[in-house]
Amino acid sequence: RHFVDYLAMLRATCARLAAHLEGLAVFTRGMAATSGAEGTAETQAIWQGRHAPWTPTSKLTKRKHLTKRSQYMMETLSRELEQQSHAQKFPEFRAGDILECTVTVPENRRRTSVVKGLCIAKNNAGWNTSFTIRNIVGNIPIERSYPLHSPNLVDLKVVGSKRVRRAKLYYLRDLGNKFSRV
Amino acid sequence: GGWTDAIEASSAKGFGDAMLARRLLGNARSLCARRWMGSQNLDMEPEGVVEEAGTPAVPLESRPWSPDSRRCGVVAVKCGMMSLWDKWGVRRPITVLWIDECQVTQTKTEEKHGFNSLQVGAGSKKKKQVPTALLGHYAKHQVPIKRKLAEFQVTRDALLPEGTEITAAHFVAGQHVDVTGITIGKGFQGPMKRHGFKGLPATHGVSKAHRSHGSTGQCQDPGKVFKGKKMAGQMGKDRRTVQNVMVYQVDPSRNLLYVVGQVPGHKGNFVLVKDAIRKIWEGEHLRLNPPFPTYIPKLEDELSIDVADVGPDPYEAAIG
Numbered sequence: 001r002h003f004v005d006y007l008a009m010l011r012a013t014c015a016r017l018a019a020h021l022e023g024l025a026v027f028t029r030g031m032a033a034t035s036g037a038e039g040t041a042e043t044q045a046i047w048q049g050r051h052a053p054w055t056p057t058s059k060l061t062k063r064k065h066l067t068k069r070s071q072y073m074m075e076t077l078s079r080e081l082e083q084q085s086h087a088q089k090f091p092e093f094r095a096g097d098i099l100e101c102t103v104t105v106p107e108n109r110r111r112t113s114v115v116k117g118l119c120i121a122k123n124n125a126g127w128n129t130s131f132t133i134r135n136i137v138g139n140i141p142i143e144r145s146y147p148l149h150s151p152n153l154v155d156l157k158v159v160g161s162k163r164v165r166r167a168k169l170y171y172l173r174d175l176g177n178k179f180s181r182v
Numbered sequence: 183g184g185w186t187d188a189i190e191a192s193s194a195k196g197f198g199d200a201m202l203a204r205r206l207l208g209n210a211r212s213l214c215a216r217r218w219m220g221s222q223n224l225d226m227e228p229e230g231v232v233e234e235a236g237t238p239a240v241p242l243e244s245r246p247w248s249p250d251s252r253r254c255g256v257v258a259v260k261c262g263m264m265s266l267w268d269k270w271g272v273r274r275p276i277t278v279l280w281i282d283e284c285q286v287t288q289t290k291t292e293e294k295h296g297f298n299s300l301q302v303g304a305g306s307k308k309k310k311q312v313p314t315a316l317l318g319h320y321a322k323h324q325v326p327i328k329r330k331l332a333e334f335q336v337t338r339d340a341l342l343p344e345g346t347e348i349t350a351a352h353f354v355a356g357q358h359v360d361v362t363g364i365t366i367g368k369g370f371q372g373p374m375k376r377h378g379f380k381g382l383p384a385t386h387g388v389s390k391a392h393r394s395h396g397s398t399g400q401c402q403d404p405g406k407v408f409k410g411k412k413m414a415g416q417m418g419k420d421r422r423t424v425q426n427v428m429v430y431q432v433d434p435s436r437n438l439l440y441v442v443g444q445v446p447g448h449k450g451n452f453v454l455v456k457d458a459i460r461k462i463w464e465g466e467h468l469r470l471n472p473p474f475p476t477y478i479p480k481l482e483d484e485l486s487i488d489v490a491d492v493g494p495d496p497y498e499a500a501i502g
Contacts, residue, residue: 054436056283058306058326066259066305067450073280074262074449081264106271106497127264151267 046079047072078127085127085149090156095119096164098182099133101146102155112154115144118162118182120169134172136181141173240289240343247467247474253340254476255456256284256348257304257332258439260363262449266430266440268492276430279361279439279455282306286346287325292338299335300342303328304452330452340475351434351477356490357470358426358458363447367419377412422446426458434477434485 047053053073057063064072082088093099097119104110117133120143129148134141146153160182172180258279266276281304288301307327309317320327323344342348353359373379373395382388382396395414398407424445431440445453457467 052436054280054438056306056437057329058283063306065450067448070259070261070280070449074264074278077278078264104271110497147273149267150273151271 042083043076043080046076046083052076075126081127082149086151087149087153087156090148091158093119093122093131093156093158095122095167095169096162097158098160098162099131100157100159101133101153103146104152104154106152116159116182117142117144118169118172118180120172121145121167134169134180136177139177141177141180240291240341242343242346242478244478245339245474247471248337248339249465249468250337251340251467251474252335252337252462253457253472253474254286254300254302254336254342254348254352255332255334255454256281256352257302257330258282258284258453258455259304260445260447260449260451260453263444268430268489270492270495270497272492272496274430274442275444276440276442277445279441279445279453281348281350281437281439282329283326284348285325285328286342286344286348287320287328287331288323289341289344290333291341297335298338298341299333300340301331301333302348303331305329332452332454334454334456336475342475346476348476349434349479350432350437350439351479351485352473353429353432353439353455354470354472355429355432355488357429357466357472358461359429359441359455360423360425360458361427361441361445361453361455362421362423363445363451363453365418365420365422365446366448368417370415371417372414373412376414376417379412426460428490430490432488434488 044052051060053069053076063069099117099119101115102112103115104112115133115135117135119131120134121132123130127149130145131148132143132145134143136142258281261278261280263275263277265273267273283306284302284304286300287303290297290299290301292298303325305328307329309327312320312327317327325345368375372393374381374393379395381393382391384392395412398411398413424443427445428442429439430442432438433440439455447453457472461467
């Protein structure tokens with residue numbers, strides 16, 4: 001009797017496994033059917049074995065609401081742009097780090113200049129990530145914000161850091177110049 | 183009695199099953215079902231598409247533009263907004279529109295309907311979610327079940343056969359489009375938000391009327407409030423068109439359109455995209471030459487992402 005139960009359990013597991021594999025096959029069928037829309041291996045890693053977000057609805061077995069699928073689409077496009085961006089080689093940084101940014105200024109015939117300052121804010125938003133640098137230039141506090149993936153931001157180096165206990169250092173605006181000078 | 187059989191007969195005929203159709207026709211017993219069948223022109227020809235009397239077959243072929251041509255539009259899904267930098271470093275706000283298998287579901291011609299238009303459908307639905315009448319419509323025109331249908335009036339030379347798929351390659355990067363959608367609903371709103379009224383002062387004796395519309399008209403003459411007087415009421419959730427939206431980028435392999443600026447409606451909602459009529463009056467279609475009547479795919483075509491030509495360096499022009 002125990003042997004029979006064991007056989008039944010094995011059979012059930014095999015059936016579940018077969019169903020799971022069939023389900024996977026359906027998904028891969030959906031992906032292979034998209035013509036020329038597969039992207040690189042890096043891009044495919046974004047959706048990790050699920051269907052690509054632009055797969056036509058008729059080729060999906062399980063369909064989520066279009067609002068959710070739009071979210072999936074925008075996230076995938078944003079992450080794909082991030083992967084291909086030149087900003088991938090920039091180091092990780094956070095508020096409190098002292099940064100040296102090489103920027104090109106389009107209004108000044110695209111001359112490159114180096115901007116140094118304390119990072120007082122970093123807004124993590126994927127493709128739209130931005131940060132703010134603060135420094136004292138000629139006794140005047142100057143704050144500059146840059147999108148991280150902007151083509152005008154050529155290079156970014158972390159040259160130091162300050163111990164801070166905040167994610168955003170806006171309190172420095174109320175303190176004297178000596179606390180923001182780097 | 184027998185309505186569903188009559189519809190199934192039409193569906194069977196549409197899918198080429200003449201024997202089944204003939205058997206089901208016999209079951210339709212009610213007078214109105216028989217009268218409807220009589221109007222359906224269900225000839226029992228085993229193969230070929232039955233053409234209604236007086237409707238010429240519409241061929242699928244490329245044609246040149248003419249100055250007053252109007253071609254079909256597309257039903258797309260508004261996915262969301264992002265920003266892209268163009269080659270000069272100018273940042274542009276972009277709305278991503280996704281075309282989910284947009285196909286022509288019905289061709290309407292002058293001979294039969296009195297005007298030329300194309301009904302297109304996008305998306306997909308399961309059979310159980312669709313009313314039987316719509317199922318019959320899709321079966322009759324031999325197209326898969328669609329989620330959203332829309333109709334675009336076109337000129338005679340822009341007609342397409344039923345079943346033609348209209349993809350993102352229908353548009354050319356750099357052209358302008360009119361995008362129509364249902365705006366975001368704001369509910370019942372007061373006149374200050376709804377019509378931009380200034381309201382009343384916050385102080386100086388105003389009693390409980392700071393956000394009201396104030397006077398609604400004159401005195402004994404005319405002695406009434408004019409129709410259409412701007413007042414509080416439902417704001418949003420109505421159909422609006424944004425004109426002259428530039429198509430910045432076209433991704434034909436993914437069926438994505440990247441347009442500059444805002445588009446009415448929520449993310450996940452359907453919008454209608456067609457060539458900008460004001461730009462057609464300016465002759466943009468003759469200059470940019472989008473595929474007419476639509477993009478007809480060829481096997482050897484390798485479609486890459488098309489980015490708009492944004493003109494000369496704006497910074498160079500500013501410096502002089």
